[in-house]
Amino acid sequence: MAREHKVKEGAKVRKSTGDRIVDVIIYVALGLIALSTVLPFLYVLAGSFATEKELTEKAFFIIPSVWSINAYRYAIETANILRGLRNSVLLTILGTFCCMAFSLSFAYPLSKSHFRGRNWIMNMVIFTMLFGGGMIPSYLVFQAYGLLDSWWALILPGLISPFNMIIIKKFFQGLPVELDEASYMDGANDLQIFAKVALPLSKPVIASISLFYGVGFWNDYFNSMIYLSTPEKYPIQIQLRSIILLSSKVSDTVLDYDMFGAPPDKAVKMACTVIATMPILIVYPFVQKYFTKGVMVGAVKG
Amino acid sequence: MAEKVKKQKGAITLSNGQVIVPKRKSTWQYMVQHKWLYFLLLPGFIYFIMFRYIPMGGLVIAFKEYSPFKGIWGSPWVGFGQFQKFFSNNDFLKLLTNTLGISLLQLVFYFPAPIILSLFLNEVRHNGYKRVVQTLVYIPHFVSWVIVASLTYQLFNVTDGVFNVIFRAISGGQTFDILQKSSTFWGLIVGQDIWRETGYGTIVFLAALSGVDQELYEAARVDGAGRWRLMWHITLPAIRGTIVMMLIMRVGSILNTGYEQIFLMRNDLNLARAEVFDTYIYTKGIRSGMYSFSSAAGMFKSVVGMIMVLTADRVAKAFGESGLY
Numbered sequence: 001m002a003r004e005h006k007v008k009e010g011a012k013v014r015k016s017t018g019d020r021i022v023d024v025i026i027y028v029a030l031g032l033i034a035l036s037t038v039l040p041f042l043y044v045l046a047g048s049f050a051t052e053k054e055l056t057e058k059a060f061f062i063i064p065s066v067w068s069i070n071a072y073r074y075a076i077e078t079a080n081i082l083r084g085l086r087n088s089v090l091l092t093i094l095g096t097f098c099c100m101a102f103s104l105s106f107a108y109p110l111s112k113s114h115f116r117g118r119n120w121i122m123n124m125v126i127f128t129m130l131f132g133g134g135m136i137p138s139y140l141v142f143q144a145y146g147l148l149d150s151w152w153a154l155i156l157p158g159l160i161s162p163f164n165m166i167i168i169k170k171f172f173q174g175l176p177v178e179l180d181e182a183s184y185m186d187g188a189n190d191l192q193i194f195a196k197v198a199l200p201l202s203k204p205v206i207a208s209i210s211l212f213y214g215v216g217f218w219n220d221y222f223n224s225m226i227y228l229s230t231p232e233k234y235p236i237q238i239q240l241r242s243i244i245l246l247s248s249k250v251s252d253t254v255l256d257y258d259m260f261g262a263p264p265d266k267a268v269k270m271a272c273t274v275i276a277t278m279p280i281l282i283v284y285p286f287v288q289k290y291f292t293k294g295v296m297v298g299a300v301k302g
Numbered sequence: 303m304a305e306k307v308k309k310q311k312g313a314i315t316l317s318n319g320q321v322i323v324p325k326r327k328s329t330w331q332y333m334v335q336h337k338w339l340y341f342l343l344l345p346g347f348i349y350f351i352m353f354r355y356i357p358m359g360g361l362v363i364a365f366k367e368y369s370p371f372k373g374i375w376g377s378p379w380v381g382f383g384q385f386q387k388f389f390s391n392n393d394f395l396k397l398l399t400n401t402l403g404i405s406l407l408q409l410v411f412y413f414p415a416p417i418i419l420s421l422f423l424n425e426v427r428h429n430g431y432k433r434v435v436q437t438l439v440y441i442p443h444f445v446s447w448v449i450v451a452s453l454t455y456q457l458f459n460v461t462d463g464v465f466n467v468i469f470r471a472i473s474g475g476q477t478f479d480i481l482q483k484s485s486t487f488w489g490l491i492v493g494q495d496i497w498r499e500t501g502y503g504t505i506v507f508l509a510a511l512s513g514v515d516q517e518l519y520e521a522a523r524v525d526g527a528g529r530w531r532l533m534w535h536i537t538l539p540a541i542r543g544t545i546v547m548m549l550i551m552r553v554g555s556i557l558n559t560g561y562e563q564i565f566l567m568r569n570d571l572n573l574a575r576a577e578v579f580d581t582y583i584y585t586k587g588i589r590s591g592m593y594s595f596s597s598a599a600g601m602f603k604s605v606v607g608m609i610m611v612l613t614a615d616r617v618a619k620a621f622g623e624s625g626l627y
Contacts, residue, residue, distance in 0.1 A: 019529060026425050033419065034438040037501060040453045041441075043464065047456075059467040106346025109339040116332050121343070128354045130608045134600030135561075135580075136587040137360030140374065145352075159349045178317045191338035219446030222562045226588060237448040241566065244452040266462060273452045280444050288437065 041277065048072070048270035055266050071267035072275075081243075081272055084236035088218055089279070091235055095155045095217040096210050102159040103168055103209065104202075108194050110165075111172030129162045139226065153227035154220060164209050171205040172198060208290040211283070218280060240276045244269055364597040377594075384598035393582065400488075401578040404564075405556045407492045413552055415496050416503030417545060423504060424511050424537060425529070436508075439501025450494055451566040455481065481567070484575040490567060491559075503548075510544040511537065546623045554611030557603045579603050 042062050047055055048071050050064035075081045109115050110122060133141070138157065147153035175198060183193045199206075221237040228234060315321050333340060364384055366377040388394060419439070426432040442450070458465045460477045469478050480486045518536050527535070561580045568576035579599060587596030618624075 022529060023425070026422050027431065030422055030426065030431075030435045033500075034435045037439050037442050037497070040457060044453060044456060056462065059471070060464050102346050102349060105342040106349075109336075109343045112339065115336070115339060116329055121347070124350060128350065130611060131358070131604055132354065133357030133360050134597065134604055135583055136593050136597040136600055137363060138357040139588060140363065140368075140593060141357045141360045144374075156349075157353045159353065160346055165346075176317070177315075181317065189338050190336055191341065194338075194342060215444050219444075219448075221446060221448045222565065226584075237446050240452060241448045244448075244455055266456075269452070269456065273449060273456070277445055277449055281441070284441065284444060285437075288440070 041281075044270045044273050048267055048274045050267060052265050052267055068267075071265075071271035074268045075243075075271045075275065081236070081239060081275055083232070084234055084239035085275060087233060088235040088237070091151055091154065092214050092217040094151070095158075096214045098155055099159055099161075099164075099213040100206065100210055103161070103165050103213075104199070104206070105194070106160055107165050107168040108172055108198060109190075111169045113173075125162050125165065135226075142227070148227060149229045149233070150227070151233065154217070154223050157223075158216070161213070164212055168202075168205055168209060171202060175201055204290050207287050211287045211291050214283075215280065236276050240272050243272045361597060361601050363594050364601045366594055368594040368597075370591075370593075380594075384594050385602065387595060388598050388602065393577070396574075397577060397579050397582055400575055401557055401559055403575075404488050404491055404559050404578065407488050408495060409552060412492055412495045412499070413549070415500040417507060417541070419500055420504040420507035420511065420541070421533060421537060423508060436501070436504070439504070441501070442498040443502035445498075447562040447566055450498055450563070454490075454494065454567070482569060482571040484572040487567070487572040487575040491564060494563060494567070506544055506548065507541050510541045514540045543623060546618050550611060550614040550618055553614040554607055556610055557606055 043060060046062050046064050049067050049069065050061070051066050051068045051070075054061070054064055054066060110118055112118070132138075142148070142153055142157065147156065179197050179201075180193060183197055188196070219237065220235065221241065224235050224238050228238075327335070360374060363374055363377065365379060365381060366374075367380050367383075368374065368377045372378075423432055423435065426435075455463070457463050458480045460466050460479045460481075465480075466477045470476065480490055514536065519532055522532055522536060557579055559578045559580055561584060564576060564578055564581055565584070568581065580603075583596045583600050583603075586592045586599070
């Protein structure tokens with residue numbers, strides 16, 4: 001509907017010179033803003049394929065004059081970056097899967113208006129959005145559960161994000177009621193309807209919420225730092241941070257120096273940054289059309 | 303919340319609009335009939351108890367002198383002793399200054415940024431251009447703070463960062479160290495926030511704007527309204543509810559500056575401005591083992607946060623907005 005009007009309006013409204021100037025300013029400003037978000041990435045990408053010589057000589061470039069993959073070779077061979085990458089991939093897949101299983105199955109009963117106990121449970125969930133135990137009590141409780149130095153300490157505490165769960169619930173509520181009625185007629189029970197009717201229709205919300213959870217796991221640094229102590233279990237973000245801080249003067253723990261031998265050079269830092277960013281940027285275009293919808297649903301309260 | 307008219311309890315509206323009121327089953331009968339729904343709910347329910355509510359119960363250690371050997375229950379009670387220690391501590395004022403300083407800067411510069419960007423995007427009639435800009439500005443939201451920190455180091459460090467190489471060339475050998483000065487720390491943090499979240503923040507506002515009837519603009523234009531009047535009288539009122547909602551959430555998290563970002567950007571040289579409640583709780587609690595003391599600090603933060611959200615919500619409602627709850 002909105003489209004139609006836009007077309008009409010374009011034909012009808014003649015713009016004054018002042019309006020045109022404002023238009024140009026807006027287009028240019030937006031272009032610059034968009035550029036400022038991608039330039040740092042492009043620079044680091046270019047730098048990671050450049051030689052150390054070029055990096056010291058030129059302040060800024062987007063295309064290296066001499067291409068080199070030495071930085072990647074060093075990152076993979078010496079900095080052990082592949083181990084972090086593998087850990088992060090496994091953790092992200094496992095974590096996202098668990099989160100989705102818990103969130104979907106928890107949201108489904110709550111999406112049924114006839115479900116008894118629904119208000120009670122929803123209040124219980126919403127309260128956790130307002131108040132929580134905080135870092136230290138949670139740490140001690142998870143320690144008592146025996147989760148320290150285990151990936152489960154990164155996965156279990158965040159199995160259901162109330163915010164994501166509510167988005168899923170709203171999506172389920174939008175599914176036609178007729179489906180339920182028809183399935184009950186056919187003798188299906190609630191579990192069958194959930195698995196065979198509701199889930200297959202929920203691909204958009206599954207895609208966007210998986211992205212939210214997945215990005216959370218991939219990007220997590222702080223929890224890994226608190227809970228993990230064995231370097232073999234470290235995800236890529238921890239390794240990336242150690243590498244970045246190695247030769248800058250601002251490193252704060254001895255551990256950072258212990259993990260890898262000599263301080264890596266600039267191109268290696270860039271290569272590691274690229275390696276840690278790539279997976280997200282590869283997945284992003286595929287899920288982009290879903291997540292905007294997901295956030296919109298979340299924004300419309302109710 | 304939309305269902306203003308309270309439906310008769312248990313009434314089922316069929317797809318054809320017919321309303322039937324079945325004889326209400328007893329809860330037990332209902333639970334047996336829908337046992338699979340309860341089965342589906344159960345894992346999540348257990349999760350909320352074990353990982354959300356039991357840690358809340360763990361807050362009792364804020365009123366105790368926790369010792370790892372005696373455990374949560376065996377440790378002696380100290381009443382509000384930990385809170386007294388926290389408030390009378392010299393660090394408290396520093397933490398409050400730093401936390402509020404960063405939060406207020408965020409409120410002034412970072413909060414309006416997505417609104418302004420949305421208004422700009424709303425003026426763009428060329429759909430292709432709009433989509434390209436949107437796609438690009440969303441990206442930073444999806445990269446980790448470690449990567450943001452890493453990009454910041456690579457762009458701004460004194461030795462070989464792009465910024466300083468250029469600055470040196472212009473100023474004739476001088477450098478400007480943003481990363482290791484306390485005076486620039488708040489600005490650095492808010493700057494990173496703006497770079498990372500502004501684009502993504504536009505989604506909710508653009509969603510609100512997509513619901514605006516284009517006829518309104520047409521009618522106003524026919525009446526001779528210019529661009530600014532359209533923005534002032536149609537666009538802004540359309541997103542007012544969303545702005546208020548986002549403001550409530552912002553105010554509610556005024557003491558939440560986040561751990562990761564600040565933890566990654568701070569160092570010995572800027573620590574004076576970089577110690578906030580969140581980092582302090584971590585350092586005192588997990589690194590120094592002062593569990594009870596930092597639990598009290600954490601509890602203070604959570605309680606204030608909750609009061610702020612609820613108050614902001616009330617105020618918004620008093621001014622005729624729909625609020626959060």
